Amino acid sequence: MFRELWETFIEAVEDLGAVVHFLYRLVVNTPAVLLRVNLVSQQVFNSGALSLVIIMLSGLFVGMVLGLQGFQLLQRFGSEESLGTAAAIGLVKELGPVVTALLFAGRAGTALASELGLMRATDQISAMEMMAVDPIQRVVVPRFLGGVIAMPLLAAIFSVIGIYGAQLVGVQIMGVDAGSFWSQMRGAVSLKDVYEGIAKSFAFGVACSLIAVHQGYYAVPTAEGVGRATTRTVVTSAVVILFLDYLVTAAFL
Amino acid sequence: MRKSRTLNLGTGSFVLLGFAALFFLTTQTTSRGLAIFGPAHYEVIAKFDNIGDLKVGARVSMSGVEVGRVAKIDYDLNDYKAVVILRLAEQYDKIPTDSDASIYTSGLLGGKFVGVTAGGADTYLKDKSEIQFTQSAFVLENLIGQMLATFTKSKADAMNPAADSKAEKAK
Numbered sequence: 001m002f003r004e005l006w007e008t009f010i011e012a013v014e015d016l017g018a019v020v021h022f023l024y025r026l027v028v029n030t031p032a033v034l035l036r037v038n039l040v041s042q043q044v045f046n047s048g049a050l051s052l053v054i055i056m057l058s059g060l061f062v063g064m065v066l067g068l069q070g071f072q073l074l075q076r077f078g079s080e081e082s083l084g085t086a087a088a089i090g091l092v093k094e095l096g097p098v099v100t101a102l103l104f105a106g107r108a109g110t111a112l113a114s115e116l117g118l119m120r121a122t123d124q125i126s127a128m129e130m131m132a133v134d135p136i137q138r139v140v141v142p143r144f145l146g147g148v149i150a151m152p153l154l155a156a157i158f159s160v161i162g163i164y165g166a167q168l169v170g171v172q173i174m175g176v177d178a179g180s181f182w183s184q185m186r187g188a189v190s191l192k193d194v195y196e197g198i199a200k201s202f203a204f205g206v207a208c209s210l211i212a213v214h215q216g217y218y219a220v221p222t223a224e225g226v227g228r229a230t231t232r233t234v235v236t237s238a239v240v241i242l243f244l245d246y247l248v249t250a251a252f253l
Numbered sequence: 254m255r256k257s258r259t260l261n262l263g264t265g266s267f268v269l270l271g272f273a274a275l276f277f278l279t280t281q282t283t284s285r286g287l288a289i290f291g292p293a294h295y296e297v298i299a300k301f302d303n304i305g306d307l308k309v310g311a312r313v314s315m316s317g318v319e320v321g322r323v324a325k326i327d328y329d330l331n332d333y334k335a336v337v338i339l340r341l342a343e344q345y346d347k348i349p350t351d352s353d354a355s356i357y358t359s360g361l362l363g364g365k366f367v368g369v370t371a372g373g374a375d376t377y378l379k380d381k382s383e384i385q386f387t388q389s390a391f392v393l394e395n396l397i398g399q400m401l402a403t404f405t406k407s408k409a410d411a412m413n414p415a416a417d418s419k420a421e422k423a424k
Binding site: 038041042044045048049052088092149150152153154156157159160163185186189190191193194197198 | 267274277283
């Protein structure tokens with residue numbers, strides 16, 4: 001049993017090494033791909049613009065819940081005016097990047113993984129290699145970059161919609177003063193908080209996209225293998241996002 | 254061609270929307286829009302015995318109007334005092350040299366801020382000049398300590414006559 005555990009551990013380290021090596025290959029190929037704007041732009045559309053509806057709806061509801069919960073809690077201390085501060089700091093630093101990244105892994109990550117996995121299963125990737133087209137450059141890097149570009153933008157949109165959601169509940173329904181809602185928020189939120197949110201969403205964007213393209217590209221070329229790659233994308237992304245969240249938060253303290 | 258145009262339009266509007274959101278976050282949710290920076294400010298020094306939990310970026314106000322912000326907080330090992338550097342907006346350049354600076358608390362549990370009360374001198378504060386008259390932060394613990402001390406003292410005074418009267422009654 002001890003031996004099995006050891007083997008699993010060694011396998012995990014091996015996987016980690018493979019992912020890092022894959023990231024290195026992607027980064028090395030990035031400058032060449034950046035010149036082909038159309039490829040990247042299409043992937044920004046696929047990962048970003050198509051995830052917009054789910055991100056905006058979730059942001060609205062998360063913000064509204066924050067408004068409601070925050071109001072209930074702050075009312076006990078007679079400081080409902082701090083609702084704007086509580087909602088904005090919560091959204092900009094934590095909820096915005098983390099929830100967006102989880103949704104992004106579910107919406108865009110799975111799409112990337114299954115698309116690449118199916119390409120592998122239907123031998124399209126081998127066909128490209130036969131034609132001397134580098135599949136990493138033509139297919140993988142644009143998808144990776146699309147995710148990396150889209151993720152911080154999606155997180156920012158999520159936070160803004162969320163703040164308006166909190167404002168909708170707090171100010172319009174619960175009757176917090178609109179002036180103190182915004183002015184207290186401006187007094188308490190510093191530029192560092194916003195940078196922290198951007199840094200987090202960027203880190204999550206790299207992690208999610210990397211996991212998705214790695215799982216898809218090296219998927220076992222069967223229907224079952226593609227399915228497993230998709231599932232593992234979501235599970236691994238979720239764990240990595242929350243782990244990175246802790247790291248970035250600690251780095252910004 | 255047509256398809257790629259709508260696609261580019263979609264990508265473009267998504268990126269625009271994203272950057273608009275980032276812009277909103279940096280300018281509208283933070284106090285950056287109100288911050289005083291660039292060449293239009295000057296700095297004055299004020300030394301306090303105790304600054305409580307005054308923080309860099311706290312408000313400096315005169316009669317409740319924001320005239321600047323706390324730029325830096327340091328400790329002076331020569332006079333054993335806290336050195337607070339106040340960054341004041343250039344437009345408020347006629348603050349008399351004998352003005353005094355005090356540290357106040359906004360609200361019951363709010364943060365600390367520096368209140369400046371104008372004096373009567375004809376000379377005005379310039380860059381790097383020092384405010385001489387300062388009043389330290391109001392520290393709740395000290396006040397409670399003082400209150401407890403006076404309370405126990407008065408209680409002890411009250412106890413003694415009572416004990417005397419009891420003794421008299423027993424007689």
